[in-house]
Amino acid sequence: xxxxxxxHWVEAVNAIGAWLAGVAHIYAAVHVSNxxxxxxxxxxxxxxxxxxxxxxxxxxLVSVQEWSDFLRPLGIITWGIxxxxxxxxxxxxMKQRGEGLVDQAGELAGELRDVIDNG
Numbered sequence: 001x002x003x004x005x006x007x008h009w010v011e012a013v014n015a016i017g018a019w020l021a022g023v024a025h026i027y028a029a030v031h032v033s034n035x036x037x038x039x040x041x042x043x044x045x046x047x048x049x050x051x052x053x054x055x056x057x058x059x060x061l062v063s064v065q066e067w068s069d070f071l072r073p074l075g076i077i078t079w080g081i082x083x084x085x086x087x088x089x090x091x092x093x094m095k096q097r098g099e100g101l102v103d104q105a106g107e108l109a110g111e112l113r114d115v116i117d118n119g
Contacts, residue, residue: 008058011053022047036093043082049074 005012022044029040050071057067 011054011058015051015058018047018051018054022051032093034093036089039081039086039089043086044080046074046082050078 018021025040025044025047029037029044032040052073056062057064062070
């Protein structure tokens with residue numbers, strides 16, 4: 001077993017890493033809303049698909065060529081969703097949240113000013 005693991009440790013590490021990335025995105029999805037939640041759930045699903053795929057490769061259930069032929073087109077989607085769209089939507093989400101907090105702070109400051117001025 002250790003000899004086999006020695007030859008295939010990269011697949012195992014990738015499978016575990018992809019699974020953990022899925023868990024991290026599920027955790028993040030619970031704490032956000034709207035488009036960002038759907039995006040995080042999509043990325044978690046992709047991560048778990050990759051985890052499964054790496055376990056398939058680890059246990060040699062298909063040839064490396066078959067595995068690669070299946071995942072290469074999926075990689076195009078993954079690049080777009082996980083590496084390009086995620087940061088853009090995250091920055092947009094944080095900007096909207098920040099603007100909302102500034103608006104709330106302004107309203108509260110105005111109310112406090114009224115209390116102070118009117119005693």
